[in-house]
Amino acid sequence: MTNPDNRRRGGKAVAITVRQIAETASVSVGTVSHVLNGSARVTEPRRRRVMEAIRKLGYQPSELARGLRRNFTAMLGMIIPDITNPFFPGIVRGAEDIACQSGYRLVLCNSDNDEAKELSYLNDLRSFRPSGLLIIPSGSVSDSLSHPDANIVFVDRCPAEWKGDFVTADNEGGAYQVGRHLLALGHRHLGVITGPLSVTSAADRLRGFRRALAEMDMTIGSEYIQEARFNSESGYSAALRLLQMLPRPTAIFAANDLLACGALAAAQHLRLRCPEDLSVAGFDNLEFVEHTAPALTTVHQSGYQIGATACRLLLERIADRNKPPVRLVLPTELKVRNSTGPPPEARGRRAAAE
Amino acid sequence: MTNPDNRRRGGKAVAITVRQIAETASVSVGTVSHVLNGSARVTEPRRRRVMEAIRKLGYQPSELARGLRRNFTAMLGMIIPDITNPFFPGIVRGAEDIACQSGYRLVLCNSDNDEAKELSYLNDLRSFRPSGLLIIPSGSVSDSLSHPDANIVFVDRCPAEWKGDFVTADNEGGAYQVGRHLLALGHRHLGVITGPLSVTSAADRLRGFRRALAEMDMTIGSEYIQEARFNSESGYSAALRLLQMLPRPTAIFAANDLLACGALAAAQHLRLRCPEDLSVAGFDNLEFVEHTAPALTTVHQSGYQIGATACRLLLERIADRNKPPVRLVLPTELKVRNSTGPPPEARGRRAAAE
DNA sequence: GCCCGCCGGCAAATTGCTTTGACACGCCCT
DNA sequence: AGGGCGTGTCAAAGCAATTTGCCGGCGGGC
Numbered sequence: 001m002t003n004p005d006n007r008r009r010g011g012k013a014v015a016i017t018v019r020q021i022a023e024t025a026s027v028s029v030g031t032v033s034h035v036l037n038g039s040a041r042v043t044e045p046r047r048r049r050v051m052e053a054i055r056k057l058g059y060q061p062s063e064l065a066r067g068l069r070r071n072f073t074a075m076l077g078m079i080i081p082d083i084t085n086p087f088f089p090g091i092v093r094g095a096e097d098i099a100c101q102s103g104y105r106l107v108l109c110n111s112d113n114d115e116a117k118e119l120s121y122l123n124d125l126r127s128f129r130p131s132g133l134l135i136i137p138s139g140s141v142s143d144s145l146s147h148p149d150a151n152i153v154f155v156d157r158c159p160a161e162w163k164g165d166f167v168t169a170d171n172e173g174g175a176y177q178v179g180r181h182l183l184a185l186g187h188r189h190l191g192v193i194t195g196p197l198s199v200t201s202a203a204d205r206l207r208g209f210r211r212a213l214a215e216m217d218m219t220i221g222s223e224y225i226q227e228a229r230f231n232s233e234s235g236y237s238a239a240l241r242l243l244q245m246l247p248r249p250t251a252i253f254a255a256n257d258l259l260a261c262g263a264l265a266a267a268q269h270l271r272l273r274c275p276e277d278l279s280v281a282g283f284d285n286l287e288f289v290e291h292t293a294p295a296l297t298t299v300h301q302s303g304y305q306i307g308a309t310a311c312r313l314l315l316e317r318i319a320d321r322n323k324p325p326v327r328l329v330l331p332t333e334l335k336v337r338n339s340t341g342p343p344p345e346a347r348g349r350r351a352a353a354e
Numbered sequence: 355m356t357n358p359d360n361r362r363r364g365g366k367a368v369a370i371t372v373r374q375i376a377e378t379a380s381v382s383v384g385t386v387s388h389v390l391n392g393s394a395r396v397t398e399p400r401r402r403r404v405m406e407a408i409r410k411l412g413y414q415p416s417e418l419a420r421g422l423r424r425n426f427t428a429m430l431g432m433i434i435p436d437i438t439n440p441f442f443p444g445i446v447r448g449a450e451d452i453a454c455q456s457g458y459r460l461v462l463c464n465s466d467n468d469e470a471k472e473l474s475y476l477n478d479l480r481s482f483r484p485s486g487l488l489i490i491p492s493g494s495v496s497d498s499l500s501h502p503d504a505n506i507v508f509v510d511r512c513p514a515e516w517k518g519d520f521v522t523a524d525n526e527g528g529a530y531q532v533g534r535h536l537l538a539l540g541h542r543h544l545g546v547i548t549g550p551l552s553v554t555s556a557a558d559r560l561r562g563f564r565r566a567l568a569e570m571d572m573t574i575g576s577e578y579i580q581e582a583r584f585n586s587e588s589g590y591s592a593a594l595r596l597l598q599m600l601p602r603p604t605a606i607f608a609a610n611d612l613l614a615c616g617a618l619a620a621a622q623h624l625r626l627r628c629p630e631d632l633s634v635a636g637f638d639n640l641e642f643v644e645h646t647a648p649a650l651t652t653v654h655q656s657g658y659q660i661g662a663t664a665c666r667l668l669l670e671r672i673a674d675r676n677k678p679p680v681r682l683v684l685p686t687e688l689k690v691r692n693s694t695g696p697p698p699e700a701r702g703r704r705a706a707a708e
Numbered sequence: 709g710c711c712c713g714c715c716g717g718c719a720a721a722t723t724g725c726t727t728t729g730a731c732a733c734g735c736c737c738t
Numbered sequence: 739a740g741g742g743c744g745t746g747t748c749a750a751a752g753c754a755a756t757t758t759g760c761c762g763g764c765g766g767g768c
């Protein structure tokens with residue numbers, strides 16, 4: 001019963017190979033390969049013998065050997081800025097679900113918002129010959145353009161030079177909605193905490209917000225726009241800076257929910273009530289912001305959908321390298337909750353009128 | 355200048371290979387390999403010629419070919435239950451940082467708390483011949499024991515039969531602290547929302563909580579222990595069930611922060627004030643629970659540390675397959691915030707006394 | 709009844725890299 | 739000066755798959 005080949009060599013276990021399957025099924029290795037890949041017709045009795053042998057020996061083909069020969073593997077590389085930012089796991093999850101459904105595996109790397117790290121990962125990932133790459137860029141990734149050999153879909157953010165497949169949410173439109181909302185409430189002194197402006201999504205959000213202002217013939221002083229990194233600590237200190245200015249803004253638009261959380265904390269620290277003294281709006285609609293104090297007004301975007309869509313696009317790109325590039329913008333939606341309300345003066349007036 | 359080998363074949367680009375490096379540097383391919391791996395001494399002039407050629411041609415060795423030959427690759431597999439549970443990304447991040455520092459890449463899979471999916475991923479991952487595996491198990495993964503060929507570290511949860519390397523936080527101790535805290539506040543009617551009891555960490559937490567009760571010669575009725583899945587919706591409905599019982603519990607210990615969030619929402623839905631009418635405590639200390647309304651009392655455990663430690667252990671295991679297994683329990687710490695307070699009756703008494 | 713063509717299967721070449729055994733060269737010691 | 743010995747280099751043999759070229763046998767058409 002024990003196959004002489006199925007033993008230990010050099011002290012380490014050797015896996016089952018096609019050769020053993022071939023012997024067990026009394027066929028050639030080529031035939032086994034054809035059965036596995038449907039790359040040629042194999043008559044039924046042989047086919048069944050092979051399948052049986054595979055089942056019996058618990059054979060699992062080596063992705064390495066297969067990849068080496070075919071020059072690509074059943075894996076997709078994905079580079080994200082930071083897995084601990086709760087927005088990205090949603091994207092990853094969406095992408096992974098789609099990838100796994102099609103028999104692909106996802107390899108994940110954190111670029112840590114560092115362009116050098118990103119580039120290094122990009123190269124490392126390539127040495128595994130993945131079928132494709134999903135990239136949420138931190139830098140310009142200019143290199144990827146000089147190596148157009150890989151299938152790449154950019155996600156959430158888009159390098160300026162990139163003309164290929166791309167999926168994002170409607171950052172500009174969502175931010176525009178926030179602007180309209182705050183203006184409609186009567187706010188005239190506005191502050192913005194933006195993400196790093198080198199990141200396209202952050203820039204788009206700022207632009208959308210400004211568009212809402214422009215429609216009311218308003219502008220916003222550059223000192224009222226604070227650039228921050230996409231985390232709550234950074235949002236906290238940016239909010240402190242804004243709230244010490246005169247006139248003090250009555251509303252703050254934070255470019256994502258983490259920044260908004262930091263802003264809430266800053267307001268609390270300064271004993272400003274939200275939304276009575278200060279309105280705060282965020283972006284992303286992370287799951288937990290319904291439970292913050294107060295519940296956060298924010299723009300909903302579905303990370304899962306973004307990831308799933310991007311991955312679907314990538315699979316299509318893999319299937320047909322020559323189809324025209326697709327650039328998708330998924331809808332966003334303003335969720336008004338309790339962290340935004342009329343500014344103090346309007347509130348006072350309204351209270352007086354009642 | 356153009357190397358004749360460096361052209362397209364069959365329509366697709368062919369990467370630079372050792373062979374081309376060898377030709378360019380006028381050495382044999384074996385020598386190139388030795389330079390790359392330091393597997394034999396190479397005289398300085400040759401070594402420099404090789405390095406120069408590598409730099410000039412932008413050579414990147416194929417991990418596939420290398421892995422095929424050596425029977426392992428510079429990658430680590432990781433299986434986690436669900437990346438969208440914010441506790442896990444911290445672990446992943448910790449593991450990834452350590453892995454990348456040592457030149458390894460992390461491949462991630464979501465088992466979705468599904469044992470079958472977990473097993474399937476385990477096998478797929480194996481076909482890439484990773485140097486090791488980090489697993490947060492959803493099921494018993496009994497299979498992994500019959501294939502002790504891989505280096506495996508279990509993380510956060512431990513299958514009953516597993517006697518190898520393992521890292522977790524002090525779930526039992528943390529839950530014990532919560533129990534002591536709630537009892538010290540005067541609570542006598544307690545409810546527990548536990549995670550799936552097949553998951554060892556959930557069982558440990560319940561045990562720790564019970565130990566605190568036992569020290570006061572108390573027990574808890576089984577109807578006051580509601581088993582739930584580790585997400586907030588499940589926590590919401592479990593809390594509703596608890597809060598409709600008579601006598602109504604005055605405090606709820608939720609086995610993780612997501613469940614606790616659900617419990618807070620349920621309390622709010624029933625117009626119960628927290629902590630005046632109901633105390634809620636969680637577990638994990640996710641970043642955002644400082645900002646919930648009210649700020650959540652919870653047990654801190656560092657996902658990052660768990661992940662980093664587990665990965666370090668795995669690297670050590672890879673370096674020496676024969677060293678004795680290590681089982682680590684990282685400390686946890688109770689964080690008392692505003693979601694816990696004295697029960698209504700004590701509060702009434704205290705108010706009357708003042 | 710014979711020949712041609714097609715189908716199914718096999719053996720061998722290929723993929724990029726590591727590793728090993730052999731070999732050549734130079735140095736030191738006798 | 740000659741014989742070891744150590745050192746550095748190379749060529750070739752894998753690793754586990756896919757893929758290609760070829761061949762034998764069988765069926766159909768003339």
